[in-house]
Amino acid sequence: MSVFRLRLWAVVAAFLTLQAPVMFAVNGGPPKKKPRIDLQIQQIEANGPGSGEIRVIVRPDGTRDWTSLLAALKARGITVTRQARRANAIALRLSQLDLSWLESLDGIGSIAGDPVVHPSQLSLPNGTTPLAPQPTIANELRKQLGLTESDAKGAGIGIAIVDSGIAAVPDLADRINGFYDFTNGQPGVPTTPVDGYGHGTHVAGLAAGSGGLSNGQFGGVAPQAHLIGLRVLDNSGAGSTSDVIAAIEFAAANKDALGIDVINLSLGHPPYSTAADDPLVQAVEAASRAGIIVVVSAGNAGVNPQTNQVGYAGIMSPGNAPSAFTVASAKTQNTVDPSDDRIANYSSRGPSWFDGFVKPDFAAPGQNVVAPFAPGSFLGVTYPSLLVNDAHGQKTYISLSGTSMAAGVESGLVAVVLETSRHTVESLGALTPTSPRLSGAAVKAFTEYTAFTMHDANNVTYDRLTQGAGRVNGQGVIELARSVNPTVPVGSPWIISAVVPYSTYNGVTYSWAENIIWGENIVWGENIISSNNIVWGENIVWGENIVWGENIVWGENIVWGENIVWGENIVWGENIVWGENIVWGENIVWGENIVWGENFLWGESSNTHRGGKKVAK
Numbered sequence: 001m002s003v004f005r006l007r008l009w010a011v012v013a014a015f016l017t018l019q020a021p022v023m024f025a026v027n028g029g030p031p032k033k034k035p036r037i038d039l040q041i042q043q044i045e046a047n048g049p050g051s052g053e054i055r056v057i058v059r060p061d062g063t064r065d066w067t068s069l070l071a072a073l074k075a076r077g078i079t080v081t082r083q084a085r086r087a088n089a090i091a092l093r094l095s096q097l098d099l100s101w102l103e104s105l106d107g108i109g110s111i112a113g114d115p116v117v118h119p120s121q122l123s124l125p126n127g128t129t130p131l132a133p134q135p136t137i138a139n140e141l142r143k144q145l146g147l148t149e150s151d152a153k154g155a156g157i158g159i160a161i162v163d164s165g166i167a168a169v170p171d172l173a174d175r176i177n178g179f180y181d182f183t184n185g186q187p188g189v190p191t192t193p194v195d196g197y198g199h200g201t202h203v204a205g206l207a208a209g210s211g212g213l214s215n216g217q218f219g220g221v222a223p224q225a226h227l228i229g230l231r232v233l234d235n236s237g238a239g240s241t242s243d244v245i246a247a248i249e250f251a252a253a254n255k256d257a258l259g260i261d262v263i264n265l266s267l268g269h270p271p272y273s274t275a276a277d278d279p280l281v282q283a284v285e286a287a288s289r290a291g292i293i294v295v296v297s298a299g300n301a302g303v304n305p306q307t308n309q310v311g312y313a314g315i316m317s318p319g320n321a322p323s324a325f326t327v328a329s330a331k332t333q334n335t336v337d338p339s340d341d342r343i344a345n346y347s348s349r350g351p352s353w354f355d356g357f358v359k360p361d362f363a364a365p366g367q368n369v370v371a372p373f374a375p376g377s378f379l380g381v382t383y384p385s386l387l388v389n390d391a392h393g394q395k396t397y398i399s400l401s402g403t404s405m406a407a408g409v410e411s412g413l414v415a416v417v418l419e420t421s422r423h424t425v426e427s428l429g430a431l432t433p434t435s436p437r438l439s440g441a442a443v444k445a446f447t448e449y450t451a452f453t454m455h456d457a458n459n460v461t462y463d464r465l466t467q468g469a470g471r472v473n474g475q476g477v478i479e480l481a482r483s484v485n486p487t488v489p490v491g492s493p494w495i496i497s498a499v500v501p502y503s504t505y506n507g508v509t510y511s512w513a514e515n516i517i518w519g520e521n522i523v524w525g526e527n528i529i530s531s532n533n534i535v536w537g538e539n540i541v542w543g544e545n546i547v548w549g550e551n552i553v554w555g556e557n558i559v560w561g562e563n564i565v566w567g568e569n570i571v572w573g574e575n576i577v578w579g580e581n582i583v584w585g586e587n588i589v590w591g592e593n594i595v596w597g598e599n600f601l602w603g604e605s606s607n608t609h610r611g612g613k614k615v616a617k
Contacts, residue, residue: 058102264407330367
């Protein structure tokens with residue numbers, strides 16, 4: 001074992017020893033394990049008990065029957081507002097005085113707050129005003145993604161828009177196949193499509209708008225996909241986490257009945273706990289296990305509003321969900337040429353705050369994109385400068401920016417990929433109601449593999465925590481979808497036609513990134529797309545040095561993307577990080593206990609540190 005590993009294990013052992021609970025009570029029996037609490041609950045406890053009411057989300061630990069647990073809560077007078085069994089979450093309303101009782105209740109694994117969620121369209125520092133539009137050229141989103149008129153348009157694919165609603169505007173009305181209201185604790189009430197805030201309609205338009213009122217100018221990526229509106233945000237653009245979880249749970253339960261293949265979540269909240277204890281993240285993971293691809297905005301916390309410095313670790317929840325397609329916002333400069341695309345400064349960078357997951361996964365167009373305006377909605381009425389004329393001179397469209405928009409574009413692209421794969425299977429005569437389809441894991445891997453590596457204005461390559469695998473390449477990913485047969489047995493080669501790792505836009509050829517950032521902590525293998533086996537498992541061993549799954553080990557050091565090395569020295573980009581304790585600059589503060597920079601401190605009370613030398617990239 002290397003000197004470094006001995007040192008590392010010594011540090012970890014010291015930290016765990018200091019943090020470990022007493023194993024047995026004085027009477028010799030094992031003490032009750034207290035539930036884990038998130039930062040919001042910790043803050044409530046730090047402020048002392050109050051007489052007010054709080055909303056929390058608990059996750060059972062599996063040691064007690066669900067029915068028995070509910071009975072105990074109700075017997076105490078605690079109101080159960082939501083249940084989400086797939087996500088293993090129960091939303092409660094209770095007195096602050098009952099919080100300590102709840103922590104002592106058998107069967108509770110974790111307690112989290114029920115924070116307000118907001119959409120991820122860009123806001124200026126005052127927190128309300130969206131960025132002014134600069135639409136000088138048509139969106140032409142399909143062209144920007146390299147799609148042609150003959151390529152799939154998402155027919156037969158359903159996208160659930162979990163947002164402020166969807167207005168029945170001409171570009172969308174005939175493909176809204178269902179609309180359900182979850183706001184203010186409602187149980188998914190079927191109702192007429194509405195959108196008082198205007199955000200959901202815009203996202204839906206980017207994903208699947210027909211572009212009819214603009215003669216196709218402002219059409220979405222998958223104009224034949226059908227839409228399911230799941231309203232969770234009110235007319236001011238706010239909602240509760242428990243309402244979002246309920247909508248996701250509903251989508252998973254009604255996946256087949258409503259034809260839901262994709263969920264779009266262009267919303268979120270700051271992370272308050274690890275992904276394993278975050279109820280919203282776990283709802284996303286449950287939907288993914290149910291076979292739905294979940295596309296999530298990375299968040300717009302990439303810039304310090306006071307200093308305008310770009311920082312890292314701003315990924316919002318549930319963008320920190322390992323299975324989610326977490327999307328950064330790319331500025332296309334209003335051209336079809338992908339080489340001039342840039343990552344928007346506001347776009348949240350990785351890693352995820354508590355877990356250090358590599359996020360975002362990739363970037364999609366999200367700057368000054370135009371899509372339908374919900375008539376009378378808050379955004380357009382309050383900020384009329386955002387409105388854009390249609391082909392008839394009427395202001396029926398609106399221009400917005402943010403990772404919300406990028407997620408909408410990516411959801412449309414996923415629909416196109418799924419339809420393309422279905423056509424491939426049909427052409428092989430292998431399509432049956434039960435035949436395997438291209439999995440979400442495969443779609444993510446293909447999207448990363450075919451992405452374009454992005455560079456800043458000085459032609460410096462963005463690090464992976466900024467761009468993920470790069471800007472999505474619709475032409476490339478559907479080419480891969482055409483070239484594989486997902487119905488072959490696991491472990492079998494599935495390439496059915498030659499694949500060339502480049503795409504041509506306006507006569508110019510661009511190489512694919514040919515790399516994959518996978519799962520929680522990832523790098524890629526050379527032949528990763530060649531067969532139906534490599535990236536689809538949860539824990540993968542490749543060769544002697546790489547373990548994929550919970551951790552990645554590469555020889556003596558841990559490698560994470562292009563700019564991160566954990567070993568004898570630590571390098572993590574140029575500027576880090578934001579969150580509970582934020583430093584924008586040369587030194588890095590991570591949470592309460594870890595400092596990365598000139599000195600490496602692990603554990604607030606461990607008295608253990610190691611000097612960290614900056615090394616050349």
